[in-house]
Amino acid sequence: MGKEKIVYGQCALCRQNKELQLSHIVPRFVGRKMIKTALGNIRVTNEPNKVAQDIEKHYMLCHDCEELFSAKERWFASNIFNPWQDHKQREFSYDENLTYFIVSLSWRSLYLDLEEYSCDATFDKEILLTMLRAENIMRDYLLGKRQDVSDIQNHMFFFDRIESASNYDFEKNPSVAMHRSITSYSAYNGKTSFTISNLLGIMIVTFYSMEEQEEWTNTQILNGRGTIVAENQGIKSVVGQEIQHWMNEAENAKTNLSDNQKNKILEKMKKVGNGIRDYAIFQDFIDDEILKRNNEKK
Numbered sequence: 001m002g003k004e005k006i007v008y009g010q011c012a013l014c015r016q017n018k019e020l021q022l023s024h025i026v027p028r029f030v031g032r033k034m035i036k037t038a039l040g041n042i043r044v045t046n047e048p049n050k051v052a053q054d055i056e057k058h059y060m061l062c063h064d065c066e067e068l069f070s071a072k073e074r075w076f077a078s079n080i081f082n083p084w085q086d087h088k089q090r091e092f093s094y095d096e097n098l099t100y101f102i103v104s105l106s107w108r109s110l111y112l113d114l115e116e117y118s119c120d121a122t123f124d125k126e127i128l129l130t131m132l133r134a135e136n137i138m139r140d141y142l143l144g145k146r147q148d149v150s151d152i153q154n155h156m157f158f159f160d161r162i163e164s165a166s167n168y169d170f171e172k173n174p175s176v177a178m179h180r181s182i183t184s185y186s187a188y189n190g191k192t193s194f195t196i197s198n199l200l201g202i203m204i205v206t207f208y209s210m211e212e213q214e215e216w217t218n219t220q221i222l223n224g225r226g227t228i229v230a231e232n233q234g235i236k237s238v239v240g241q242e243i244q245h246w247m248n249e250a251e252n253a254k255t256n257l258s259d260n261q262k263n264k265i266l267e268k269m270k271k272v273g274n275g276i277r278d279y280a281i282f283q284d285f286i287d288d289e290i291l292k293r294n295n296e297k298k
């Protein structure tokens, strides 16, 4: 471990010049969970032979703003993420902490993406304005300057025991791809713009604009109290293309693994032996087999 660098600069949230912390875009507990349940080391999918030691980090927030976010991350970890991952809990009561957590996650991601998109001449100008406006609303909300998030919509979808997904390629192990991946980025498709995050099977989408044909059933998180159930959720959305993309990446990562990497994973599997059942990925492979068989029956 090297000495931690001290970086001063403008905090992205409060805009004060302060010492900046090395912030995780996706909260640290998600990465820790992945390391705990992973068979091999974590791999970055676009460079399958490189091992990612940690999840993406940026100098972005001051200590005070980082603390503001940590409290809500803890709430999400203990009230939704861990109960779902560890105990298969499916019904969750929530309060305003959940909206705050989702907005903080999507905002971090959007803020960094906008640095890049603002310089991209090919990026849709109307979408760019919509995203810039959303970034402002979200920042004011996160700082407590406003209580609402205007027409921004938050949705949460649990990739849990997918029983039918007729448009997807079952050879690509959808459960494995969803349950083993961590990502967060902003994108648009037509007039629909959003930030999408996958926290090991919990997909969180914040919409900045939405076309009429988008259909999201039992996924919306209201700003305030409510209940979200990891059942009977449905999506008809351009976001489906992102999911397909993740599956393709996971598949490519598998085919591009070097023999050396494959051998390492096999060795590790041999060592684990029967203990392999304790690893989440084992259940994922079973789920995908069932899904494939059900689909063949149709």
Ligand SMILES: [Zn+2]
Pocket: 011, 012, 013, 014, 015, 016, 061, 062, 063, 064, 065, 066
């Ligand atoms: Zn700050």
